[in-house]
Structure formats: structure tokens, C-alpha cells
Amino acid sequence: MRAESQAAARTGAFIAVAVALFCIQVDFFALNLAIPGIADQFAVTPAAAQWTLSAYMLAIGSCFIVGGRLGDVFGRRGTLLAGIALFTAGCIGCALAPGLGLLVAARIVQGIGAGFVFPVSVAVISNAFPDESRARALGAAFGVANIGTALGPFVGGGFTEGPGWRWIFWLLAPLGALSFLVAVAYVPDSRDPSAPRQLDLTGCFVIVCALAALTLAVERGSAWGWDHPRTLALLGVALLAGGLFVVRERLARHPLVDLRLFRNLPYVLVTGMGSVANMGYAVTVFVATLYLQGVRGLSPLVAGIVFLAPATLVALSGPMGARLAPRMRPTAVMALAGAIAGTGMIALAHVTAWWLYVPVFAWCGLGLGLGWSFSTVATQQVVPPARAGEASGVLLTFLVTLGAIALAGAAATITAMTPQNPPEDAYDTVLRFGGAVILAASVVVMAVRHRLVVHGKLPPLSMHASWPPVSTGVETRQDKP
Incomplete structure (x- = not known):
């Protein structure tokens, strides 16, 4: 009977986390296409309406580290519930907002909630599932979340052209409520037992x-x-x-953050490679949106349909990473993701025919999605369970902050190049440069890894090779970095 209750708790925790992450991903990728509709409805400029995105990014990026540590110290269950409740309340506030000011305020509430949910969700799954099934559970949860990534542009474009952008939030509010109720019923509590209840x-x-x-x-x-x-x-x-x-x-x-975490070299490599992959993801989505609508002349809805190809492989990258986890070292999986993503971005800059553009775009989605989603799985393999929330919060902070910086850099580059060059030339330049950076990062990760193997600080790539663990000055969960 106890085994049945444990299985039910794991299933419930998985459903609550997966649905919450799905909602956050849909919300994150849907509203970009709704900015013109928001500007029209509230009679403001698109630059003013852009604050609905900026405010959300500001809130979510500021709360990852705090949210992760809150869960470690005071309990992941309570932090997860608070985050889901805030996100759901923010969705309702966005749907009902009579003006831009209240919409931006509701988006801040959403961002705070999402900033709590994301790092704590990883820790909830990590602590609910045993070692042998943890990677599969994390991969499946992020696979569901990445379905939200796939549907986000389609939902945003469809609702903006159809019943209106408010229906994006009316879709998410009941799903958030469902996640909250399941979490109340099934998510067990966990925390860092060594940490005093002080923040x-x-x-x-x-x-x-x-x-x-x-x-x-x-x-x-x-x-x-x-x-x-x-x-x-x-x-x-x-x-x-x-x-x-x-x-x-x-x-x-x-x-709040134990700086000794950055002495954990596998964690640093995974975080660095994941951040670079997410930077590439942000830039590729941005450039492809401009290309499809500005150069190809597609409507937001049709552009969203084109995005289904790469986004579907982004969704599949979560389960794919879970299958690779028992067979390859985490750092090797991250380098493989970078190689796929880098070659895809460079190839995307050289193709125009639809029969080739769409599959290459999908290839990009596979590598970039694997890079950012597997980084969350990999960090949980190389840190102790008690610090899972903190490690996840730090990782997500790097992912989002550096992704925003890369996006700003791409926008500035395109703006500087377009007066003298056709827009598509600027887009291709950004893609080629981003792909080269990701490929270089993959080479660096494997070179550093090889160096550490030679010095006996990391196990060899073969999962079957015997390897006596050597102390590196930090505690890791498993000897498979």
C-alpha cells in the first residue's frame, strides 16, 4: 500500500509540475505575437506595449535564485504552490486588465510566480523520483513544457487574429488552477535538511x-x-x-548561494553550455520571426504554423535527453546539443527554399531545445539533492539573463546593418555568428573535459569504464559528469 501511495505521489507531482511548466512556456512564447494587438486595443505605441514583455522578463529573471533557495530552506511544496498561485492570479489579472498599466502589473505577478515555479519544479521532481527514474521524469516534464514552447507562437498568433489576445490568459488560468489543485493533493514536501530556516x-x-x-x-x-x-x-x-x-x-x-557551487567543474560546464544554447535559441526564434513575417510576408498565424516544425523537435528534445542520460556523460550530451544547434544555425543562414528551410529549422530546434532543457537535468546529476533548488535557480538565472543579452545584441546588430544592407543579410550574419559561437563552446567543453579526465578529476566518456572517484573539493550527486 505504501508503494502505491508513493507511486501516486510521484505521478501527481509529475502532473502538477508538467502542467505548470507547460503554462509558463505557452505564456512566454505566445505574447510576442500579441504585441501589435495589445498596442491597438489600448491605443499605445508598440514600444509601450513591449513593456508587457520587459516587465515579465524583469520579474522572472530576478526571482529564480530567490525562488530556488526559498524551496531548499522552507520547503519546495509551499514554494511551488505559492508560485503556481501567483502565476494563475496573474493570468486572470492579464485577462481582465482594462489598461496597459494594470496589464504590466499583472505580468510582473506572473513573472514572480514563474520565477518560483521553475527552479522548485526541478527540485520537486528530483526529490520525488529515485535515481534510476529521475532523468526520465525530468526529461518527460520538460518534454511536456516544450510542447508549450511548440504551441506558444501558434496560440499567440491564432488568438490574436481570432477572438483576441486576452484568450491566451483565459486558456492558461484554468490549467494553472488544475496544476495547483493536483500539487495540493500529491506533491510531497522536501527541503535542505542541513540548512537552518533562515534566509x-x-x-x-x-x-x-x-x-x-x-x-x-x-x-x-x-x-x-x-x-x-x-x-x-x-x-x-x-x-x-x-x-x-x-x-x-x-x-x-x-x-543565498554557496559560491563553492562554482568549484563544481561539471556544473560550470553544463551551466555554460546550457546558457550558450539558450542564447542561440532566443536569437534564432527572434530572427526567424522577423524573416518569416518581414521577408516572407507571412501572417502571425501562418508564421506560427511554420514554427510548429522546430518547436515539435524542441518538445521531443526533453525525452531524448532522458534517453541519453544513462548512456552518455552530461557534459558530452551538452556538447552534442551544441554541435547540432551550431550546424543548424549556420545552415539556416544559407537556405531559402521551403523544402529545405523547414527541416533545417527543425534541426535547429532539436539542438537548441536539447541544450537548454537537458542542462536542467544535467545539473541535478552533478549536485547533491539538498541543493537542487539553489543549483537550478542559478542555472535558470544564467539561461534567462544571458538569453536576454543575446537577444538585445542581435537586435542591435540587425538595426545597425539594415540601413546599408537588405534585412535578410543582417539575419544571416547573426545566425552564422551565433552558430559559430555555439560550435566553439562545444569544442571548449569537450577540451576542458578531456583535460580533467587526463588529470583524473572526471570519469572517461565511456559509461562502462571503471573509474575511481577523485575528490574535486565539491560534493556531487553521482560520478557521471
Whole structure:
């Protein structure tokens, strides 16, 4: 009977997490295509309507580390429930918002909720499932989430052209409520047993200030100008607050982030490769959207249909990563993802025929999706369970923040190139450069890995090779980095 109750709890935890992540991914990728509709309805400029995206990015990027550590210290169940409740309430607020100001406020609430849900979800699955099935559960959960990625542009374009952009949120609100109810019934609680129930509030305040300033500067830098005093002031605040955070975490008795985490070389490699892959994902989606609608002249709905091809393989990348996990070292899977993504981005810059463009676009989706989604699985394989939320929060912060920086850089490059060149030339240049960076990162990961193997600090690539573990100064969950 106890085994049956444990199986039910695992199934319930999986459903609650998967549905919540699905909602967040749909929301993240649907609203981009709704910006013109929001601007028209509220009689504002598209630049003003863009704050619905900027505010969400600011909130979610600032809350990953805090949300992950809250779960480790005070319990993942309560943090997950709070995050789902905030996200669902934000959806209802967005659907009912009478003006742009309240819509932006509701989007901030959504972002805070999503910032809590994402890192805690990874920790909930990691602690609910045993070692032998953990990777499959995480891969399946992110596979469901990536279905949301696949449907996001289609939902956004379809609702914007059909009943209206508010129906994006009316779709998500009941799904969020379902996730909340299942989580209440089935998600077990877990936390870091070694951590006192104290939170480094000073560290929380400083890191939120740093990330909020950096995110806002990156998100609005193109509109304000990169040399505008407002942009430079925000970058200065981000740099100062980031430095203060490092000093604070070194001195704090109970730090928000244990900086020894960055001595864990497999974690650093996985986080770095995952961040580069997510940067490529953000840039590729952005450039493809401009190309399909600006050069090809497709409507948002038809462009969303074209996106179904790569997004479907993004959805499949989660289960694919779960199948690779028992057969390949995490760092090797990340390097493989980078090789697929890099070659796909470079090839995408050279093809125009539909019969080749769509499958190459799908190939891109497979590599980029595997890179960012498997990084969440891989980090859980190389850190102890008690610090799962913290490690996930740090990873997600790097993913989102660096993704936003890459997106801003791509936008600035395209803006600088288009007066003298056709838009498609600028798009191809960005794709080729991004693909080259990802390929270079894959080579670096494998080179560093080989160096560490030679010095006996990492096991060889073969999963069947005997390897005596060697202390690296950090605790890892398994000897398979």
C-alpha cells in the first residue's frame, strides 16, 4: 500500500509540475505575437506595449535564485504552490486588465510566480523520483513544457487574429488552477535538511536589484540607446550590486548561494553550455520571426504554423535527453546539443527554399531545445539533492539573463546593418555568428573535459569504464559528469 501511495505521489507531482511548466512556456512564447494587438486595443505605441514583455522578463529573471533557495530552506511544496498561485492570479489579472498599466502589473505577478515555479519544479521532481527514474521524469516534464514552447507562437498568433489576445490568459488560468489543485493533493514536501530556516534577506535584496537593473538595461537598451544615461546608470547599478552580492555571500553565515557551487567543474560546464544554447535559441526564434513575417510576408498565424516544425523537435528534445542520460556523460550530451544547434544555425543562414528551410529549422530546434532543457537535468546529476533548488535557480538565472543579452545584441546588430544592407543579410550574419559561437563552446567543453579526465578529476566518456572517484573539493550527486 505504501508503494502505491508513493507511486501516486510521484505521478501527481509529475502532473502538477508538467502542467505548470507547460503554462509558463505557452505564456512566454505566445505574447510576442500579441504585441501589435495589445498596442491597438489600448491605443499605445508598440514600444509601450513591449513593456508587457520587459516587465515579465524583469520579474522572472530576478526571482529564480530567490525562488530556488526559498524551496531548499522552507520547503519546495509551499514554494511551488505559492508560485503556481501567483502565476494563475496573474493570468486572470492579464485577462481582465482594462489598461496597459494594470496589464504590466499583472505580468510582473506572473513573472514572480514563474520565477518560483521553475527552479522548485526541478527540485520537486528530483526529490520525488529515485535515481534510476529521475532523468526520465525530468526529461518527460520538460518534454511536456516544450510542447508549450511548440504551441506558444501558434496560440499567440491564432488568438490574436481570432477572438483576441486576452484568450491566451483565459486558456492558461484554468490549467494553472488544475496544476495547483493536483500539487495540493500529491506533491510531497522536501527541503535542505542541513540548512537552518533562515534566509539571507540582504543577499536576496542585493541580487534582485542587480538582476532587475541588468534585465531592464538589456531589455530597454535598444529603445533608449546603449549610450543613454538611463541605460548606463542601470548597468552601473547592476555591476555594483553584483559585486556587493559576491562579497555578501562570502561573509554571510547562511548564504543565498554557496559560491563553492562554482568549484563544481561539471556544473560550470553544463551551466555554460546550457546558457550558450539558450542564447542561440532566443536569437534564432527572434530572427526567424522577423524573416518569416518581414521577408516572407507571412501572417502571425501562418508564421506560427511554420514554427510548429522546430518547436515539435524542441518538445521531443526533453525525452531524448532522458534517453541519453544513462548512456552518455552530461557534459558530452551538452556538447552534442551544441554541435547540432551550431550546424543548424549556420545552415539556416544559407537556405531559402521551403523544402529545405523547414527541416533545417527543425534541426535547429532539436539542438537548441536539447541544450537548454537537458542542462536542467544535467545539473541535478552533478549536485547533491539538498541543493537542487539553489543549483537550478542559478542555472535558470544564467539561461534567462544571458538569453536576454543575446537577444538585445542581435537586435542591435540587425538595426545597425539594415540601413546599408537588405534585412535578410543582417539575419544571416547573426545566425552564422551565433552558430559559430555555439560550435566553439562545444569544442571548449569537450577540451576542458578531456583535460580533467587526463588529470583524473572526471570519469572517461565511456559509461562502462571503471573509474575511481577523485575528490574535486565539491560534493556531487553521482560520478557521471
